[in-house]
Amino acid sequence: MPVAHLSDRGVVSVTGADAASLLQGLVTCDIDRLQPGEASLGALLTPQGKILFDFLIVHAPAGTLPGLENGGFLLDVAAASAADLAKRLNFYKLRAKVVVSNHGDDFAVAVRWNDEGPQLPGLVWVDPRLGALGQRAVAPAAAVAGTADADANAAHMAAWRAHRIALAVPEGGADYAFGDVFPHEADLDQLGAVAFDKGCYIGQEVVSRMHHRGTARTRMVAARLEADAIASQGDDIMAGEKRLGDIRARAGAHAIAMVRLDRYADALANNVTPTVGGAPVTLTRPVWATFDMAGN
Template identity: 85%
Template structure:
């Protein structure tokens, strides 16, 4: 099941002469360095530095998709958040020569994470977070009908989710809620979603301070569960009587957990095995991450 139409993802377009300048002053990633066809992970934050929306943004030239008459940027975002993202960007645009639109009815997202599947339709790019996440594409919504029927695509989406969770790559809307976490807590700094050498953007002071002072105590990490363990999203991870985190996503034995790293280090020092619902859970730093974590 190497190809899926991600019906839980939407598309927002930002086009016009001032699109790059507007976005460069708003989002965490470096828009100015995106060449046509390039993509980046990024986020729009609250002034307090928490993630309102995370997304993949691709520099899309005029005519790269049917109905895209003006060049600009396309945002691959959680479908439930697409309208709110468009509304928020419109709030910020003021007099800028920019057109912001929720294009989720016109365009759709597909993913291909194996060499075995068919080629993706539309404008495609390598997932900027990890090469192992494969290729993504934005295409006219009608083009997605040829990928799989509804029942087959539901299975493909479940397989894709399991692949993402196995790689311990978190996603907003699925693994954390709007306004809940800082970029460091969702590992955006580890996955190329924060540019620390660009100018100001919304929430930049808080993110920069956390980065340079090394004060991120909470992180999304990889978790391994017993297959038979009755564990669900939101279940607390305990070290004895102390809560050290919770489960954010699960697929089979693989999971993503939000963990207080200092409390986990204390548990290891005390030879206490973390548990969820009484079952043991193994916590590790994702293979692609470089932050310090006890035991790794």
């Protein structure tokens, strides 16, 4: 598959002498462990521990991209949220020696998830969530736009989305609403986005308590649908008369669902088959996850 220009993604940069320390005290991942060229999934939370923004954050080496002569950090974020994220980070920086910029049309995000097609331009890194997601890149927008015309890129983006959904890797803004979900519910703890051994960050107390007490009853899981099943985002998953959760994304027979694990365990114990739109649906733990689907 050729390179896909992810036009639904934006780029925010955080540069300056205090960039690392500012981010370390705000976000869920461990910024201090990121070497130049390395990336992590991360999130900025509300004080109550819910996800305000999720993003892939890469430590950009000096001179990699225009405007990053001294290096810094690039946040690959949902395009619709980029301006709000930049505004929020600027609010928190106070007197820190930090420059936060929303790059809008300057930079673009691209992805390549197998060995076919052209090499990615710009700053390239391995997707930290899952090896099967391949490589991502931030590059000048003109360099990324030149990889495919608009019609071809729409097909590439659809193929990328289907690939991500088949792997059951959720993304904020697409598969769950910001401000409504805890990191554990979006499986961020399973995808390396939460460092449980770092210092304080916004919302840490709630996330740490949920982790150590094992109180995450709701999770994103993989769902397998019948080919002709009529099911789309938001449709309820039922076990008899009891609602287990709902579909959050679908591509063909594959879907991502948000499910109450305790209710799913009850359905299993009572031999009740989950359904969506009246058709059976198979719910499984993503292959990369370690949580207990039985709700224990």
